Amino acid sequence: MTVDKWILENQELVNPLYKPRQHFSAPIGWINDPNGFVYYKGEYHLFYQHHPYSAKWGPMHWGHAKSRDLLNWEHLPEALTPDMPYDEGGCFSGTALVEGDKLILMYTGVSEVNGKTRQIQCLATSTDGITFEKSSHNPVIDERQSKNTTDFRDPKLFKKNDKYYSLVASTDEGIGNVLLFESTDLENWKFTSVFLTAEAQQGKIWECPDLFELDGKEVLIVSPIAFTPDGHRYTNVNSSVYFVGHVDWEQGTFIAESYDEIDSGLDFYAPQTLEDAQGRRIMIAWEQMWGRNIPSDDLGHRWAGSMIIPRELRLVDGKLRQTVISEYQKSVKLVSSQQVDQDYRGQLESLTQVETKQPFSIELGGADDYLDFRYDGELLTVDRTHLKQVIEGEEASSDKRSRACSFADLTVKIYVDKACCEIIVNDEITFSTTFYLETETPEIRIKGNELKVEQYRSI
Numbered sequence: 228m229t230v231d232k233w234i235l236e237n238q239e240l241v242n243p244l245y246k247p248r249q250h251f252s253a254p255i256g257w258i259n260d261p262n263g264f265v266y267y268k269g270e271y272h273l274f275y276q277h278h279p280y281s282a283k284w285g286p287m288h289w290g291h292a293k294s295r296d297l298l299n300w301e302h303l304p305e306a307l308t309p310d311m312p313y314d315e316g317g318c319f320s321g322t323a324l325v326e327g328d329k330l331i332l333m334y335t336g337v338s339e340v341n342g343k344t345r346q347i348q349c350l351a352t353s354t355d356g357i358t359f360e361k362s363s364h365n366p367v368i369d370e371r372q373s374k375n376t377t378d379f380r381d382p383k384l385f386k387k388n389d390k391y392y393s394l395v396a397s398t399d400e401g402i403g404n405v406l407l408f409e410s411t412d413l414e415n416w417k418f419t420s421v422f423l424t425a426e427a428q429q430g431k432i433w434e435c436p437d438l439f440e441l442d443g444k445e446v447l448i449v450s451p452i453a454f455t456p457d458g459h460r461y462t463n464v465n466s467s468v469y470f471v472g473h474v475d476w477e478q479g480t481f482i483a484e485s486y487d488e489i490d491s492g493l494d495f496y497a498p499q500t501l502e503d504a505q506g507r508r509i510m511i512a513w514e515q516m517w518g519r520n521i522p523s524d525d526l527g528h529r530w531a532g533s534m535i536i537p538r539e540l541r542l543v544d545g546k547l548r549q550t551v552i553s554e555y556q557k558s559v560k561l562v563s564s565q566q567v568d569q570d571y572r573g574q575l576e577s578l579t580q581v582e583t584k585q586p587f588s589i590e591l592g593g594a595d596d597y598l599d600f601r602y603d604g605e606l607l608t609v610d611r612t613h614l615k616q617v618i619e620g621e622e623a624s625s626d627k628r629s630r631a632c633s634f635a636d637l638t639v640k641i642y643v644d645k646a647c648c649e650i651i652v653n654d655e656i657t658f659s660t661t662f663y664l665e666t667e668t669p670e671i672r673i674k675g676n677e678l679k680v681e682q683y684r685s686i
């Protein structure tokens with residue numbers, strides 16, 4: 228039976244209790260990284276690491292969906308399945324490039340050769356945006372071109388000045404790096420340079436590189452494994468980091484001026500961006516984390532993982548600003564707007580916007596089953612310790628994340644969609660965190676100062 232037929236026949240078995248509606252999730256099964264996020268022929272295409280057959284990671288397929296507004300997605304047939312000797316271990320992450328009427332995917336083929344993992348870079352092309360044909364030249368970039376043969380993945384394919392480039396995540400003796408390759412015809416590739424190497428504390432593999440221009444700078448995004456925590460930063464098993472700087476195209480290197488963690492929450496990884504027809508730089512990411520249990524899997528609901536609601540990115544004074552795409556506002560309607568001194572209590576809605584002076588506390592859920600978010604004037608903290616559904620992992624703590632900042636006035640936007648929550652503070656600091664409430668009619672309880680609260684419900 229083909230995988231698409233299997234999905235059609237089995238998707239009814241999914242229990243939708245915690246499954247988000249506006250956040251992308253698969254029809255059935257496990258998802259991780261977004262892949263090949265691209266604007267093609269007037270539509271947004273999202274591919275993703277998919278294991279349809281269970282709610283656990285397994286041999287990776289590329290699931291596929293498209294959308295006109297980044298919120299309502301039409302599921303399409305699986306774009307890539309692990310059906311060739313060079314990718315039988317999985318079609319790992321990669322990116323897409325639009326060339327004329329063609330949509331070109333570059334992904335990592337994984338296989339086992341003499342008991343050793345082999346990761347190589349492959350191409351697949353489509354002219355209708357639905358069916359993809361793997362190149363007969365695969366693999367187009369193989370491990371002979373890299374020092375490391377087992378961690379060599381997640382190609383970011385792009386074109387600049389009539390040349391094709393690919394940035395590939397790798398590692399050199401336990402230190403993450405990104406390698407640059409170039410080609411004039413997409414089939415023949417040569418190693419150009421080590422684009423950027425981690426400092427010792429910056430992680431051992433830099434997964435899922437992305438590179439783009441934003442507000443006069445160049446931004447390199449990587450998702451490092453084992454970035455050493457620095458105070459409250461980089462405390463998840465895996466972090467997502469952006470470097471701001473510029474590319475020296477003569478040398479093929481990235482000159483970094485600054486870097487920071489992209490999101491401060493518990494569940495955010497492997498972001499990818501696209502540029503659309505309006506010139507917006509839009510980011511999507513996996514709203515989940517490696518190495519922890521996932522309640523929808525524990526409960527046998529047959530799905531696991533979702534994406535964040537896409538965010539538009541800007542760079543202001545070298546810092547990333549993130550706002551949920553403007554399309555979101557058209558998908559909700561205002562249901563309440565109130566000004567109160569200190570206390571607010573209401574039904575939990577899709578979006579709550581709180582204007583307050585510091586300090587404040589916000590609880591989402593029932594009396595003894597809630598997600599807590601607060602600011603004590605120094606630290607913003609998201610806290611899962613009051614939830615009945617426990618999520619645990621290999622980290623010292625998988626229930627609290629904080630971020631130091633100093634704000635007198637705050638605007639806090641809280642997006643809730645079943646198990647997905649994103650909190651954005653002053654359009655500067657974001658917390659993406661999943662939470663699974665047992666409470667059937669959740670509330671929002673706010674304590675703050677000079678509160679103005681607006682609540683929106685999805686239409």
Ligand code: FRU
Pocket residue numbers: 259260276287319320321335380381434435496497
């Ligand atoms: C990141 C990652 C990638 C890899 C993929 C496998 O989350 O580990 O490096 O290509 O997931 O599913």
